[in-house]
Ligand SMILES: Nc1ncnc2c1ncn2[C@@H]1O[C@H](COP(=O)(O)OP(=O)(O)O)[C@@H](O)[C@H]1O
Ligand SMILES: Nc1ncnc2c1ncn2[C@@H]1O[C@H](COP(=O)(O)OP(=O)(O)O)[C@@H](O)[C@H]1O
């Protein structure tokens with residue numbers, strides 16, 4: 113496959129293995145992880161969700177639901193995305209974050225596609241599922257921003273979640289297109305310039321699901337590592353919202369290095385259904401990106 | 407927000423939980439209770455035995471939900487819990503002035 | 519309508535139920551609970567043994583009644599449940615905004 | 631007066647009772663309940679397959695307090711019951727229109 117496809121696939125598989133690896137240590141502290149695992153670097157399941165090894169959580173599942181909706185629709189429809197999230201919620205998934213649940217429920221009850229702006233929607237639940245939008249709008253940065261915000265607002269309507277999702281989307285896009293990590297760093301620093309609370313160096317040390325803590329931890333792990341394994345392992349061993357932090361670190365590192373440089377032992381462990389779904393979605397989403405923006 | 411209290415037949419618990427999941431409700435607190443009804447002396451089969459004592463085992467659900475979910479929540483419970491036979495139970499709605507999620511200190515609707 | 523919550527000594531249950539039947543109330547939901555009181559460390563006789571643990575077994579009654587029956591209902595419970603000794607319990611009255619009889623979909627006072 | 635309903639992890643009961651005693655609250659009624667929520671139950675082996683029990687044992691506290699004690703009471707419970715891990719529980723506040731001490735017929739705040 114061409115290098116761009118390989119990097120897009122790297123981003124998506126990176127997301128999934130980061131989720132599966134991090135889920136084992138979600139809600140643990142760094143010192144608890146160190147005591148239990150020394151360094152947690154293998155996909156073994158377990159964790160608070162009692163996962164089977166290779167099982168993914170809402171991070172990957174919501175991404176797959178969004179990707180599937182875009183492919184089925186043949187383009188973009190916020191309502192199709194909302195319907196996909198609703199169908200996913202009703203399938204009794206292993207976990208759903210509270211803000212996502214409330215937003216999807218609101219859509220179910222009144223059909224509205226946009227959450228009311230709210231202080232308590234600055235979690236990472238909308239940013240974590242945005243990768244399919246990035247891949248499908250690779251050559252259209254205007255559509256990238258617009259569609260990212262439309263899907264985000266189904267559940268999360270907060271300026272910090274907005275800014276972080278768009279910044280992560282641009283970073284991922286540049287990496288998939290083959291740009292250097294420096295291009296990525298510029299986008300990160302622009303985010304910090306506009307919203308100083310996102311300052312990530314030196315790393316402030318917080319790992320909660322608050323979008324600021326998550327993004328800081330992800331950027332620090334990605335910018336101070338030189339492989340997919342290193343980025344994800346560094347990210348998840350800090351605990352906290354480790355599955356989402358791992359997923360986003362995996363997305364960026366996978367986009368940077370490509371699918372072939374993701375540890376083979378992780379890919380072998382990943383849920384085969386998820387692995388094949390991702391392998392099917394990537395070319396289909398890339399095909400959408402070469403259409404004119406609709 | 408409201409506290410919905412539902413008294414139902416024990417074997418209906420799974421069906422009611424599934425019906426609530428279909429309206430996006432997952433959190434609730436359940437208690438085993440004894441039900442005394444207006445209809446005296448009826449018998450009910452419970453775990454294979456016929457009861458003629460004056461109470462019957464019931465299950466009480468307590469679910470705090472935002473106002474906009476009350477109607478759907480009550481409807482889902484009634485539909486799923488109904489058998490049409492005596493003792494199907496009750497749904498009561500009680501006002502709630504504050505809710506707190508202990509883990510995060512969140513208040514109000516984001517606490518439930 | 520109101521929800522009457524009564525916490526009483528377990529051996530008083532029959533007497534209280536009879537007193538409520540005398541004012542026309544037969545439907546209620548009963549739970550076994552643990553009571554902790556202001557008076558610490560007292561002993562109570564329960565099924566022939568003396569307790570010095572800091573809680574005591576109590577029975578909680580939950581009875582939803584129409585407004586006009588609240589006073590009679592509370593009065594009946596207090597009179598029947600009283601021994602005059604520490605730990606006799608409490609009666610609380612909580613507002614109820616809606617009641618539904620699951621079997622028939624009846625609402626309001628005809629649901630209880 | 632308000633009825634404070636707290637759902638907490640069972641091992642936290644003593645710590646919460648102590649925290650309430652520190653703000654002068656000693657009377658309460660406690661029930662063992664089953665909690666359903668985001669926290670997953672323990673896994674069990676049944677007929678050779680592993681499955682996750684979908685509820686967790688919780689303890690429910692019911693405490694009627696005068697209005698001016700509600701904030702302190704809620705705060706004490708949250709602080710003592712918190713572990714920061716999923717499943718810590720909830721605090722709900724429900725209005726109470728009347729309270730009666732059965733032993734003495736006292737009403738209102740002097741009843742609790
Ligand atoms: N007034 C009431 N307050 C609280 N719970 C009640 C009341 N009446 C009935 N219940 C509960 O509802 C259950 C079913 O009531 P019952 O009168 O037997 O049948 P139905 O609801 O079908 O008319 C009882 O076993 C009891 O748990
Ligand atoms: N503030 C309260 N809120 C809820 N239940 C209470 C409260 N205070 C007491 N109770 C319940 O009432 C029971 C009797 O209370 P206690 O203080 O021992 O005696 P008395 O009611 O005779 O003064 C307790 O065991 C408990 O179940």
Ligand SMILES: Nc1ncnc2c1ncn2[C@@H]1O[C@H](COP(=O)(O)OP(=O)(O)O)[C@@H](O)[C@H]1O
Pocket residue numbers: 432433434435436468469470471507508509518637664665666667668669686688715716717718719720
């Ligand atoms: N909407 C609700 N109404 C009543 N009780 C609830 C509700 N949601 C959760 N609970 C109770 O709170 C407990 C903890 O909820 P859970 O979702 O597992 O975690 P957390 O409160 O930490 O977010 C549950 O086990 C249940 O007893």
Ligand SMILES: [Mg+2]
Pocket residue numbers: 169170171207355356
């Ligand atoms: Mg997750």
Ligand SMILES: [Mg+2]
Pocket residue numbers: 138353354355356
């Ligand atoms: Mg997470």
